[in-house]
Amino acid sequence: MSEAKSLIQSEIDYELSGKQTGFLRLPYSVHRSAYGWIPVPIVMLKNGSGPTALVMSGNHGDEYEGQVTLTKLCQNLDADDIQGRLIILPMANYPAAHAGLRTSPFDAGNLNRSFPGDPGGNPTQMIAHYIEEILMPMCDYFFDLHSGGSSLRYPATVLRKRGDDGDQEAALEALQQSFDAPFGFIFGGRNDPRVSSAAAWRKGVLGLTTELGGAGTVTPEILAIAERGVNRLLHHIGLLPGYEPDATRGMRRMELTGQDYFVYARDEGLFEPYVDLLAEVKAGEPAGAIHHPETPWVAPTICHFEHDGLAICQRIPARVELGDCLFHLATDI
Ligand SMILES: [Zn+2]
Numbered sequence: 001m002s003e004a005k006s007l008i009q010s011e012i013d014y015e016l017s018g019k020q021t022g023f024l025r026l027p028y029s030v031h032r033s034a035y036g037w038i039p040v041p042i043v044m045l046k047n048g049s050g051p052t053a054l055v056m057s058g059n060h061g062d063e064y065e066g067q068v069t070l071t072k073l074c075q076n077l078d079a080d081d082i083q084g085r086l087i088i089l090p091m092a093n094y095p096a097a098h099a100g101l102r103t104s105p106f107d108a109g110n111l112n113r114s115f116p117g118d119p120g121g122n123p124t125q126m127i128a129h130y131i132e133e134i135l136m137p138m139c140d141y142f143f144d145l146h147s148g149g150s151s152l153r154y155p156a157t158v159l160r161k162r163g164d165d166g167d168q169e170a171a172l173e174a175l176q177q178s179f180d181a182p183f184g185f186i187f188g189g190r191n192d193p194r195v196s197s198a199a200a201w202r203k204g205v206l207g208l209t210t211e212l213g214g215a216g217t218v219t220p221e222i223l224a225i226a227e228r229g230v231n232r233l234l235h236h237i238g239l240l241p242g243y244e245p246d247a248t249r250g251m252r253r254m255e256l257t258g259q260d261y262f263v264y265a266r267d268e269g270l271f272e273p274y275v276d277l278l279a280e281v282k283a284g285e286p287a288g289a290i291h292h293p294e295t296p297w298v299a300p301t302i303c304h305f306e307h308d309g310l311a312i313c314q315r316i317p318a319r320v321e322l323g324d325c326l327f328h329l330a331t332d333i
Helices: 064-076 094-099 123-138 166-179 196-202 220-236
Strands: 018-027 037-047 052-057 084-089 141-146 152-160 183-187 206-214 252-256 262-264 269-273 286-291 301-304 309-315 325-332
Touching: 018 123, 037 094, 052 064, 052 123, 052 220, 064 084, 064 141, 064 206, 064 220, 084 123, 094 123, 123 196, 141 196, 141 220, 152 166, 152 220, 166 183, 166 206, 166 220, 196 206, 206 220, 262 301, 269 309, 269 325, 286 325
Parallel strands: 052 084, 052 141, 141 206, 152 183, 183 252
Antiparallel strands: 018 037, 037 084, 152 206, 152 309, 252 325, 262 325, 269 286, 286 301, 309 325
8 A cells, every 4th residue: 555645644554453543644834833734533443354444524523423423432442342444533624623613724625525635735635535545445334424513403314325236235225224323315316526425436435424413512312323323333344243233223214316305595584494303294385484683574585395205404503595405305215
C-alpha cells in the first residue's frame, strides 16, 4: 500500500496486529501554526485473518449519535475481540465535528458531497480522497453512521442501495437486517457520486449508512439501538465472533422512489408542522403552515404532502427559507 498519493500521514500502521490509536495528520499551514496538522482521530484493531471494515462517523460534524457510539466502541474493544481488521474514524471530518457543524469551518466543505476528493485540494477534499483512495481499497465493508444532524430528525434507520445483481442484493439485505434497526430504507434512483456510499461502490466495497436520530443531540433510545446495531453488524460480517446477538426485533422495510416524497418550504417564515415524525399521511394532506410574524396580517403559506406515506424525516428549526426540506416520506416495500 502506498500513501504517496496523499499528503495525509497516518500514525497507524495498517499492517500491524493489535490495537493502535493515533491521528491522520493533515498538513495545515496557517498563521498561528506554520507546520501544524489537523488531527483526524483513528483507531485500528487487527487480529488474525478476517475481513477489513471501515466504520466512521462525524462525516457531518453535527451528527453525534455515531460519534458517541464509535467512541465507546474504541474504549470497549480490544484486539482479541476482533477477527480481521477494524478501522474506526469517529470524527471523519474533524474540523466540522470539532466545531459541531455539518460542514467544515476551515473550508465550508461538506465531506459527504466531496468524494472522490482531491489530494491537493482543501482539507475536506483531502480527507475524502484519503478515505476513498487509501482506506477503502483495503476494505471489504464500509459503514458510515449519519443522523439528521441539527436541521432534521429521523427514527433509527439503516440505509442501503439496491444490489447490482442477485448475490449483492442478498448480501446487502442481510447486512441491513443484521443491524436490526426499526426502519430499513432502500434508496431509489441514481446515487449522488459525491457521497461516501458512492465512493464505496466505486471501490467495490459493500456498505451501509444510517440515519440515527438527529436534532443536534443524542438520546438513550437511539444510542442503545446504534450500539446494539453496530455490534450486530460487526458480528454478522465475522469481525466480532464473540458477540452474542439477542433476538431480532424486526425491521420495517421502506423505500423512497421520487421527489414527490419530499415537502419543501415554498416561502420563508416560521414553520408550524401539522403532524409529528412517524405520522402516516395522505397525498394532498396539509403538512404544515409557514407563518409570517413580520407581517402578521398576511395569511400563512400552507404546504402539502404530495404522496401517501410515513413521515420518516422532519425538519427541526422552525425558521425556514424557501427550498428547505420540511418532511420526507417513506413507503413500505
Ligand atoms: Zn449526515
